Amino acid sequence: MMCYYNGQRVTRAEFIQLKQLEKAVKDYDFLDTGIHNGFNYGPCAIIVATDDRRDFEIQQAEWGYIPGYAKDRADAKLFRLKYTTLNFKGENLFKKEDGKPSMWAEAGRKRRCLVLSTGLVESMHMPTYGIKGQLLKAIEKIPYQVGVIGKEYFWFAGVYNDWFDKEAQRWVRTVAFATTSANLVMQQIHNSKKRMPTILTDDLAWEWLMEEPSEERLTEIALTQIPSKLMEACTIDKNYRFAGEATPVDYPDHPALDLTFVDQEKLDFDYWSL
Numbered sequence: 001m002m003c004y005y006n007g008q009r010v011t012r013a014e015f016i017q018l019k020q021l022e023k024a025v026k027d028y029d030f031l032d033t034g035i036h037n038g039f040n041y042g043p044c045a046i047i048v049a050t051d052d053r054r055d056f057e058i059q060q061a062e063w064g065y066i067p068g069y070a071k072d073r074a075d076a077k078l079f080r081l082k083y084t085t086l087n088f089k090g091e092n093l094f095k096k097e098d099g100k101p102s103m104w105a106e107a108g109r110k111r112r113c114l115v116l117s118t119g120l121v122e123s124m125h126m127p128t129y130g131i132k133g134q135l136l137k138a139i140e141k142i143p144y145q146v147g148v149i150g151k152e153y154f155w156f157a158g159v160y161n162d163w164f165d166k167e168a169q170r171w172v173r174t175v176a177f178a179t180t181s182a183n184l185v186m187q188q189i190h191n192s193k194k195r196m197p198t199i200l201t202d203d204l205a206w207e208w209l210m211e212e213p214s215e216e217r218l219t220e221i222a223l224t225q226i227p228s229k230l231m232e233a234c235t236i237d238k239n240y241r242f243a244g245e246a247t248p249v250d251y252p253d254h255p256a257l258d259l260t261f262v263d264q265e266k267l268d269f270d271y272w273s274l
Helices: 073-082 105-110 184-189 202-210 215-222
Strands: 005-009 015-018 021-024 032-037 043-049 056-063 087-089 112-117 119-129 135-148 154-165 170-181 195-197 231-235
Touching: 005 043, 005 112, 015 202, 021 056, 043 154, 043 202, 073 154, 105 112, 105 154, 105 215, 112 170, 112 202, 119 184, 119 195, 135 184, 154 202, 184 231, 202 215
Parallel strands: 056 170, 087 170
Antiparallel strands: 005 032, 005 119, 015 021, 043 056, 043 112, 112 154, 119 135, 135 231, 154 170, 170 195
């Protein structure tokens, strides 16, 4: 699937806001990560609703969902070697392809959250050619940072789970976020899988976090597609994973994205335009 690299650096906004609610950015020292590498399974910023659903809290959760039956770190590590749970298909929030309940179902009903993003990173796969023009097996990956025009931060639809680390004698919160079918810009960038994170409007983020929609409605929200015309993208330095930063870089021989269609784009789950 995707997306395994996500920025969480808030520098311009004074507050993290969700509709009428807000929290001061200065009160949190973890909103300053240029790029989270999902495969480090490090703590990332999420927001969860308070018990009375009247407010939210900004917390940290390990990126990489772990089920409740994990007993210790060795157990959790073994699970992560077998499965990649940094994100999940919105289509499978409650049911797997075979119709059986998914591992996300209970969390989808009871433990929804929002994952903060200030820009995701995804790579375009490009063919390479030899000196005689022959197609080579090697693939060149051109990384892009992708954001939402006019928004320093935005929300992915997420679910979380807590497991008790018996060895450390503490609860560990973990998180994954939803992906949906790519819009036409993200089909060009993430051209290997053609998926993108589920990016929510403020109204949808509120509904996902604070309300009690039906399973059918939650699946609809988890499949939300943001229109291409609302996204911005730029190529970045290929060293982003080690630098932990998304540094814009031009690749002179790399073709520009095709944006001629953006005003006519039709999406199956475009709730941004409603």
